[in-house]
Amino acid sequence: PGASADDGGGTLRMPIAGIGIDSMNPFLAYFAGSLDVFAGIYPALNTVEQDGTAKPYLADSWTTSEDKLTWTFKIHKGLKWSDGKPITAEDAAWTFNLIMTNSTAATANGSLVANFASVTAPDDTTLVVRTKQPQATMLAVSVPASGIPIVPKHIWESHVTDLKNYKNDSFPVVGYGPWTLTDYKPEQYAKYDANKDFVLGAPKYDHMIQQAFKNTDAAVAALRSGQLDYVSGLNPVQYKALKGQAGIKAYETVGNRWSGIEVNGGARTRDGKQIGTGHPALGDVKVREALARAIDRATIVKKVRDNLAKVGASYLPPSLPQYAWEPSGSDKFDYDPAKANSVLDEAGYKKGSDGIRVDPKSKRKLEFRLGIHSDDDADAKVSTYLAGWFKEIGVKADIQAMSSSKLNADLAKGDWDILMDSWSTGPDPTYLLGIQTCSALPDSKGEGGSTDSFFCDKNYDDLFLRQQSAFDEKERAGLLQQMQAILYKANENIMIYNANGLAAYRTDRVDGILTGKADSTGAYPPQPSLAQYLNAAPANASSSSGGNSGTVIGASAAAVVVLAAGGVFLMRRRSSSDDRE
Amino acid sequence: MTHHEPLTQADPPVAVLPSASTDPAAAVAPVAVKPRRNGFGNFVRSFVRIRSGVAGLGILVVFGLLALCAPLFISGNDLDVIKVDGPSLHSPTDGYPLGTDQEGRSILLLVIWGARSSLSIGLMATVLTVVLGSAVGLVAGHYGGWIGKALMHLTDWFIALPSLPLAISLSAVIGQGTSSITIAIAVTSWSSTARLVRAQTLAVEAKPFIERARALGAGGPQVMLRHVLPNVTPLILVSSTLTVASAILSEATLTFLGLGDPTGISWGAMLNSALSGGAVTSGAWWYLYPPGIAILIVVLGFTLTGRAVETILNPRSVKTR
Amino acid sequence: MLEVRDLKVTYRSGGRTVPAVRGVDLTLDAGQTLGLAGESGSGKSTLAMSLLRLLPAAAEVTGQVLYQGEDLLTAKWSRMRAVRWAEASVVFQGAMTALNPVHTIGDQLVEPILLHGRRAGEEGGRTTEKQARARAGELLESVGVPARRMRSYPHEFSGGQRQRIMIAMALACRPNLIIADEPTTALDVMVQAQILDLLSGLVRDEGIGVIMISHDLSVLGQMCDRLAVMYAGELVESGPSRQLLDAPEHPYTRALSRAFPTIGDPASRMAPAGLPGDPPDPSALGAGCPFAARCPDVHEVCDSTPVELWPAGPGRQSACLRALPGFPNISTARHEIEPSAEGARS
């Protein structure tokens, strides 16, 4: 089966992103696959360029009031939903208001509007957003993929009452974007037609098909055999394998994710009550420092990621170069087992007869649970390295593989010592930084909270508040860098590496894919779709068609028939000649 | 419904005899000169005649020895990720007859080492299965009444439960790891042993020699221990050989699905990391074939051995699994 | 009609050979009934089944089985199949299991009629299903089973009824010969008597030749014109039934006939007749007379000399040296055999 290149612009074929589509309902879905779909079929107020700057989309321009509390967006005139109804500011206002007032609608994106006081549409082209506090991140609230998709009010109004069960499956789905969703089969595919009038420039393909592949290997095989034009999310081995292959271009993009460990430095509630069963020694910053110094990040990058990653340090990933921060000089916790050992020796952690150190205060051995995600094979690999290195400094790590739900439950209760974790972020890092604030700790009953490592630091919280209303990019970047420095020093979140995004496409089929490099000039990972959709063009090379299903089936059927006939004939002959019993 | 011939009928009706002797006394009383049938010796002789069984046993001996002796020729450093220095995911070369994995460890050594956990989980799960299954089967078969009925229904119900989904659910709930896999396998497979043992117990209990024992004054426990158990044991052994085979397969499957110990070395885990590490795409056949073939061979070894033993004990029916 | 010459059957199993039939000659005329007696394992069934080549592949058959002059052992299989049931049918030992449990008895009766239809149809045309059903009904009625029960399955009948259905089936194609292998063994005395009565009536009316096998000489005596006694795969005695029962020549026949006492005969009152020793193991036989080990009148030569069937009176034969007119009359046997102590022999 090959791309049906016969009807003009051809078809772009790619896998559904990530682990798939959880729902087609934009108020509920949060899988990368779904967000990717919405980016193609629902509009946002603005887009974000690869360098992090905001660019128009539905809104042509925007202004902020003096007090920084009121934002006024000018909506592009004359745009039409795919069913021909005009797109107005009212659609956007309605969408925001629904999320602000309806708890079901808030499922996916509620936090993005948490600071909103009101959203109104005084006329068809004006959208006014009033916030409770100044919000520097306003231009990240409604962006493709990671922000709030704006839906047509006239379609969704009637589904408000049953929002939870509404599957949004009447095709073609009314929306606006480079594509119109014409068909979708769960776990199988999503089909699109191009929107030739798209405001940011029409896609160069007429159709797009996203196909579900549950494992990347299958997708890679499909890419090789020509069933797919483009695959992302490769692992290093797949990447290497595709790298040398003719007709295929494999490329790296800059990483938007950190992978590392979290250390339980003393789990507590918002009002300071100790909870959980964390090891007391981990409350000692010296111990955490020793752990940080025991990890040979470069080796992990080399062995686990095949050098397709950046050695981790700062809390924010390299995909946000504008906020980048790096430790320097003596502040740096480099791999240095000797130093780590001496730090522990000085702090009074003596080695026992078995080579494991003992905490002088609690008299407990430095024997830590190292929780890993059982479904993440990188966790499993990295943890075996960690356990080995920790042993060198007299610390025993007891690797415990857990399901995510168990891990998360343990985390929230403080019943853990060290956990492997990994977070990615969109263009705005507020959420990622927010989970390290004191207000993310659980309440006095030990419930709620979204803390990731029970980190809580007064200075950090101050900086966090300040950056929220820092409208000057430079100023905000400075604040974020200070925050990262605090996190780095505390060593409760020890970054190990930032994996590069790995992708490949067929050069004989596609052109114009943004590849970039594995640095700040690379494609902006969380938003590949929109950029790729608009840039990708059919290659000039004659599109080779992978085998023809008809012939294959015909041939196999013929073979089966011949075999069967032969068998029957043989049997017949045998039975007539040799019929004794 | 599996139909198992009672073992007592399995004994050949005519004992294996040496060729006719010229000694007139032998001709006079053929029965008297029959050598005392050495049960085990005879068993061995019959076993040796079944080639597939010998092959199966050979496989098991080889793998068993490899697994047992592995620590003698594999040091911790060969398998410790922070110590090894081989090339990453390299095809077979000198020094690495089966190539290396991503961490640069020798696949050959990993496969040998993997035999330890695959075999031990298989055996542990089998022991659990057989103990549980035999106990339930014996009790259900021996005691009629509601206990027996209830146990029988429980057994039948468990047999009907789809085992992989149950095992998956179980280990998802009790947490990942070797022990939970072992438990999951035992919980999902004891029932067929129980049914087998129950059927066999019923068959044995229907034999006249049980009635004779009772007529001689034996009570329930004596009947169970002296008569039922010895006659059921061979069957339990056979079925346990076959249980090991399926336990090893289940172990591989569950580990492959990510329910095992992700940092442990077992065949299933190797295949899991081969798939997730992209060995299929990169054509790293040396990472994909050895663990799978090892599973195949060992499972086949247990199956062949089990079938051979069963053929001897019960020539009429070759058991179906 | 049937002549068996030097028939030998040897079973091979797992490297072992069991000579089950070791050279048997028999003749049977049309309409004659021959009884074949002998204890368990003496090769009766093997002999009977070999006549129609119904033995498993593990059995090696040599000799000749001449049916109306044609050697069945070398005949083509297609010819063999034509002979089966149409010429010679079989009534098996266990009618409970000889009927297929999943087919109605009607179907099972009709099956051979249709199969051998050309013969049964007389006119040369194929028998139609309808004709076959009608014939099956008649047959059932003739053995006392209502024809309406054609649609019943075997398990719905009692043991006696099943055996009668088996007999009806054997008659289905009007064969010339019926081989009845212990047709009544598992049945009660009374039912047994009913079946024998029925069978003898039917064969007499139709003039069918019968070979009937039993371990019970008295049952055979009631039914058969001639008797043949087998021991360890060989015939040891044959002759007209009355003579054979009243004056057995062979010591084994004598023991066998005394094992079933005549009620009212004071000689057997409180004196059960037995034969010391155990039945022989066919795979471990020596050169001499196979019965020598148990024979109360054994002679030195018996251990070494193979004993053949000798004529022993009009129409009679016996495989005992003592039946020979010129046999030296030795008064004492070699062994003094303690009665009732078989263990003492060795």
Next chain:
Amino acid sequence: MADTIDVTGAVAAKAAGAPGAGRRRGSAFPRYLATKLVAAAISFLATLVIGFVLFSLMPADPVQSITRGRPTSDAQMAQLRRQLGLDQSVPERFFHFVTDTVTGHLGTSWEFQQPVSSLIGDRLWPTLLLMGTATVISVALGLWLGVRSGWRQGSWLDRIATGASLTLWSVPTFWLGMILLITFSVGIGPLPGFLPAGGMSDPAITGGLDHVLDVAEHLVLPCLTMVLVVFAQYVAVMRSSIIDELGSPYLLTARAKGLRDDDVRRRHAVPNALLPSVTMIFMHLGTVLGGAITVETVYSWPGLGQLSYQALKVPDLPLLQGTFIVFSASVILMNLVADVIYRFLDPRVRAQ
């Protein structure tokens, strides 16, 4: 007496649990069916208990799982907890669980935020297609081979069939899938792969026959994998049933009647040997279902098996629970069907 022992034995085994009332004739089938239905219902209830115990009482906090990685307020969490009924007592929860399940409500997936029943509904058809095709093919192939090889034990066909089925049985399904995937889809060496690497259809191909052919093409590999692993069981079952029948006197009768060897096998041996096989076949469907999980995972087949795998990864307990219940229910249903079919096949039981 002796002649009825095996018969009544079989009957007693089949009709176990049906208390033999004093009645002798009459509405035999409805009563039989009723007892079987009741037994099935009890089994289902027991399955629900297991499902509930396994999934609803486990320690992990579902709310944490659901909200992890998503900005959620404390109020939202509390509301979720209420929605999930976590504030109810255990008996209450069990009661609701049973009533919900029986009325087709299997809860809401944590991962997909959709009713589990609709998720399962979406994926039922692909699984049915795959399993149905694979089962039909493997049953047909397995029975045919089993009959042939059992009938002539030790023949070349028997040795090949037994050897092949034993070997294939010893192969882990997922591994076989991976190997076939490499061979036929990725291609080895100079040989290019020519079959699709995964999924159920090529979305670019639409309309009637083309679509059907396309699905068939996608079906080849997963189906082949299933068949290869599963047919061995049917070969073994049928072979041993046939061997069990081989010594039966009624086969001797059939031979003595002058039937050809083929007819003896077809008309007499096979119908009898089928009886035990039917039950075994239906009982094996549970294993086959299990195989769906790995096969669908390897081939990205959009069915229930893959859904359970996804649920397992999280683990998404309501979804896992839902698939478990559906799998178990279908096996219970199959056993019920087996009982009914058995009854029609075996006159001895039918007359009961």
Next chain:
Amino acid sequence: MTATTTGTVLGPAAATAPALEVRDLHITYPPRAGRGPARAVDGVDLQLGRGEILALIGESGCGKSTLARALTGLVEPTSGEVLCDGVPLRYTSAALKAHRRKVQFVLQDPGGALNPRQNVFDAVAEGPRLHRMKDGLEQRVHTALSKAGLRPPEQFLSRFPHEMSGGQQQRVVIAGALALEPSVIVADEPVASLDASVRGEILKLVLDLRRDLGLSSLVVSHDLGLAWNIADRVAVMYLGRIVEVGTVEEVLLAPKHPYTKALLSVVSAQGGRGGRSQLLQGEPPDPTDVPEGCRFHPRCPLWAGLDAAGRAEAGCDRRTLPVLPAQAPAGGGAACHLASVS
């Protein structure tokens, strides 16, 4: 009509009491799939005197084995009682154990009655071991084997059942019973599965045991010839009841009950020496469906020969017969309304 002299002895001294006795014994098996309850033994009075050999004869399914099992305490009666030496048997495990030391059971199929995994020594020693007769166990086993005719015993000790012929197996079973030094042996079809030529030897053994040890035996069989061979008295059973009882000569030479007569006629016809056999019509009876009145009447040739008036007068289809007393009057007793008529 039968005479009704009752031989019931009240409070007999142990010495004069019969070795084994049953009084008004009823045994009903619970209903099985599709069938009603089976009245396997349906009112039996029977005595086994000391040193007596009693043959119990009847066709398949008439309840012989059930009665034999009841005598050894293997089946608990639904009603009625079993007395051993005049003492009613109680069904506690201790009492049963004690009873089984005195009354031993020998089963029909010696091959099946021996555990295939026990050798001869263990099989014979099992009884003494169970009864904790540890002293001189080997001697005891040797003696028992010799008494059962397996001489010299050493030769057999280590053999397994499949290494012996049927006759030898049966002797081992009997030796196992003798090892407990019982006073009564109940043998259920002891020779039915043996070859004709071996049968006589085993029967001789029964006679020898009485001569040497004074053992009483109840021998169950369907074979009238066996009774003639060894028994003192015969009881003929039909559908759960004894229909005729008496000495062997009385019953076998001058049968009163039409059933006994029919049986005898069949047997002598088969011998090829007697006259025509008198065949009974119909199928063997079914204990789940016992006919009204005389249970034999549906198959009774006498009843069949009666005209309507005769039938009305005889009333075999209505009038229930009393249980035949254990002590039959001289000349034997028969449970038949028409016995005197014939």
